[in-house]
């Protein structure tokens with residue numbers, strides 16, 4: 001068994017990078033992987049942008065990026081930054097003056113794109129100003145906007161071309177002694193993005209900002225983002241992440257947070273709902289109950305693993321690792337804590353009972369709640385289990401019968 005498995009998480013084999021600070025968030029060098037997102041409002045709309053930043057922070061974003069594309073945006077940033085609950089990074093394309101204006105506005109970091117901020121002396125001016133203020137810069141290379149010379153030299157936006165673009169920019173920043181650099185080499189193609197980040201991880205010791213760019217709307221966008229970002233994180237690569245979704249950016253922050261919590265790279269903040277996929281044994285509409293439970297538990301800060309299972313035959317056993325769960329019996333729900341049935345409730349009270357018990361578990365702890373378990377609950381569950389197995393048999397999906405039919409149809413007589 002390797003080290004990672006023994007320690008039960010991915011944190012153990014993270015690639016070591018130098019550290020960069022964006023406001024009060026540390027990136028790289030073993031710091032927790034951070035979640036980023038970007039506002040979709042006009043940055044000049046101070047109140048609208050701040051409202052979105054607060055929503056993003058509540059959904060799990062550690063850092064928020066805002067575009068700084070015009071003078072009015074820079075003026076907006078000057079009012080947004082002091083009132084923001086999280087550090088603000090200015091996103092700058094084409095105009096180095098906008099980077100300078102964002103620095104004056106007090107942002108916590110800059111993102112520049114080497115593909116469209118091309119004049120070396122302009123980049124040097126930005127780097128000198130950022131250095132004086134102690135601000136980090138992300139060199140955000142993007143396959144879709146790679147410098148034409150590199151496109152020509154490499155015959156397209158290859159992994160090598162993306163990394164070379166970052167290397168050239170690093171060198172340029174280094175000319176004025178600027179070293180607080182994060183790097184991203186994003187592409188909308190997942191395999192290309194994975195190759196580019198792997199190469200970047202071998203080439204640089206700077207922290208890497210991961211993302212699959214222009215991933216599209218959910219669910220496909222989330223799947224693509226997770227395929228790329230998750231693969232790299234599992235290899236120990238990546239210090240900060242952003243999902244690029246064509247959706248309310250709150251979805252990006254939620255997806256980022258959920259990915260990191262699932263990989264145990266960040267401490268759980270909210271509920272981890274596990275639910276069975278349902279099958280022929282299900283005694284209730286598992287999908288509806290799971291949805292209602294997620295909505296209710298999501299409104300509260302309950303960092304527990306909570307299970308919703310469609311039947312008592314397999315439910316409590318399959319979800320025995322969950323802190324809390326509910327399984328459907330014969331027109332009633334069986335509430336269980338760490339696999340032990342503690343209460344039987346009416347079917348239409350399942351969600352309410354689950355939420356109520358989750359709150360009590362948070363307040364009193366597992367041992368205290370197990371100590372007040374209903375005396376007859378285990379026996380009631382055993383009775384439902386016996387009755388359901390008796391009625392449906394051990395094979396409610398008639399798998400044995402189907403296998404026999406398939407055998408018959410393929411038999412060579």
Ligand code: SF4
Nearest residue numbers: 276278279282310311
């Ligand atoms: S056996 Fe029960 S718990 Fe498992 S999928 Fe079917 S309904 Fe859900």
